[in-house]
Amino acid sequence: LAKTTQPISMDSYEGQEVNITCSHNNIATNDYITWYQQFPSQGPRFIIQGYKTKVTNEVASLFIPADRKSSTLSLPRVSLSDTAVYYCLVGDRRGSGYSTLTFGKGTMLLVSP
Amino acid sequence: ETGVTQSPTHLIKTRGQQVTLRCSSQSGHNTVSWYQQALGQGPQFIFQYYREEENGRGNFPPRFSGLQFPNYSSELNVNALELDDSALYLCASSFRSDEQFFGPGTRLTVL
Numbered sequence: 001l002a003k004t005t006q007p008i009s010m011d012s013y014e015g016q017e018v019n020i021t022c023s024h025n026n027i028a029t030n031d032y033i034t035w036y037q038q039f040p041s042q043g044p045r046f047i048i049q050g051y052k053t054k055v056t057n058e059v060a061s062l063f064i065p066a067d068r069k070s071s072t073l074s075l076p077r078v079s080l081s082d083t084a085v086y087y088c089l090v091g092d093r094r095g096s097g098y099s100t101l102t103f104g105k106g107t108m109l110l111v112s113p
Numbered sequence: 114e115t116g117v118t119q120s121p122t123h124l125i126k127t128r129g130q131q132v133t134l135r136c137s138s139q140s141g142h143n144t145v146s147w148y149q150q151a152l153g154q155g156p157q158f159i160f161q162y163y164r165e166e167e168n169g170r171g172n173f174p175p176r177f178s179g180l181q182f183p184n185y186s187s188e189l190n191v192n193a194l195e196l197d198d199s200a201l202y203l204c205a206s207s208f209r210s211d212e213q214f215f216g217p218g219t220r221l222t223v224l
Contacts, residue, residue, distance in 0.1 A: 043117070043203045043215025044156065087155055100146065100169060101205075101213065103155025 004088045009108040018075045020107050022088030025069050033064060033071045036087045038106070044087060048073070075109075083111045117206050117216035125222045126194050134189040134219045136204030144168070145187040146213060147179060148203040156203055162187055191221075199223045 005023040012018045024033065032051050036044040048055060050062040050071070061074040075082060085106040118137045126132050138145055144163045148156035158171035162181035176192040185206070191198055199222050205213040 041201075041220070042217050043205065045215065046212055100158040100161065100171065101148075101156070102158070103148075105153070106155050 004090060004104045006086075006088050006104065006107045008105065009110065011110050011112065012078055013112050014079055015077050018078050018082075018109060018111075020073045020075075020086055020088075020109070021070060022073070023070045024088070024090045027068050027090050031090045033062065033068075034089045034091070035060070035062065035073045036089065036101075036103070038085045038087065044101075044103070047086075078109075078111045080111050080113065082109065084109060117204060117214050119202075119204050119216040119219050121219060122217070123220045123222075125224065127224050128194055128196060130194050130223075131190065131192045132194060132221060134191075134202050134204075134221070136187045136189070136206070136216060138185045138187070138206035139214050142206035142208045142214075143185050144207045145181055145185065146205045146207075147187070147189050148205065149173070149198075150201040150203060150218070151197075152200070159189070194223045196223050 032049055034049040035047045037047050038044040048057055048060045048062045050064050052064050055062045063072045085108050087103050087106040089101055091102060117139050120135045136145060146161040147159040149159055150156040159173050159177055160170040160179055161168045162179060165181045178190045179188060181187045201218040201220050203215050203218045205215045207213045
């Protein structure tokens, strides 16, 4: 299983763009990159998934370079409610409900006023 | 549509006791996965049930066992509780190959 490395914590202010980078040097050809968000005392929630280049949805963008050994989750104009732990996962695509999700320790993002 | 629910929300047990945690899947979902999340760590996969059969298991000892019922709700049973079993236990449901949706978890404290 591909391991991921992300910063333990990050600080930001409201309205700023936040970029969280994840390293996954041993990513396999079939692996997708998926990001989850988790608030205290809640289960993780899917944010975005990609395979290569750039993916954008209503809450975030995901940038993946050609070698796919890293990825960057970009949160535009964060608010206080974006304070959470963000997990980077590599493995089966979101559609594989049979598959297991392998979480690392995540990045604790603290957004201040 | 009701989301994934878990009960109880909090539980305190002592070493050596047994515990049963419950999960109600989101409507229409037939697959349930259980995860253990220790403080400051990411969730770790325990096992998965699909249509009442165990469909995969993580690196957890046999004293962690589970059940899935015909209505696709599920139970996680832990025997001979140890201090290190203190954690947030998360249940996630899905429909076959669709996305997994997590419940709010059960906080278990073992004294």
